[in-house]
Amino acid sequence: MKKNIPIVLFLVVFMAACGRLPVKVQLTDSATRSPNTGNIEVFKAAAEIQKPHQQIATIEAEDKRLPHKLDKDELVNRIVAKAKEIGADGIVMLANEERRRKMPDGQGNSLEQVYLYTNAMAFVYKK
Numbered sequence: 001m002k003k004n005i006p007i008v009l010f011l012v013v014f015m016a017a018c019g020r021l022p023v024k025v026q027l028t029d030s031a032t033r034s035p036n037t038g039n040i041e042v043f044k045a046a047a048e049i050q051k052p053h054q055q056i057a058t059i060e061a062e063d064k065r066l067p068h069k070l071d072k073d074e075l076v077n078r079i080v081a082k083a084k085e086i087g088a089d090g091i092v093m094l095a096n097e098e099r100r101r102k103m104p105d106g107q108g109n110s111l112e113q114v115y116l117y118t119n120a121m122a123f124v125y126k127k
Contacts, residue, residue: 033087041090052126063116075118088122
């Protein structure tokens with residue numbers, strides 16, 4: 001039975017990771033905005049924004065499914081869609097990368113999981 005523990009653990013992690021991909025939003029102000037039906041501007045750094053603006057949220061998405069089903073650009077598209085939902089005019093990409101995490105294998109060792117992570121700041125232009 002002990003020989004099956006790594007296989008069982010892998011299957012549990014695999015099944016849990018096969019679920020939907022949540023996009024987490026941390027609002028930084030309490031204003032209610034209508035969804036943005038236009039385009040969202042995407043910046044690599046806040047210094048690139050040429051107009052006065054205000055941060056309204058931090059948005060993050062991860063793909064921990066095995067094997068990866070999405071690529072980095074598709075995670076950015078999910079972030080953009082969520083930013084539009086909350087009424088943002090644009091986003092500043094904070095991270096869009098592969099990450100690694102160690103997971104116990106049930107026998108005192110650890111396995112390394114590689115996953116995709118994307119994080120952005122959503123903002124609106126000041127009027």
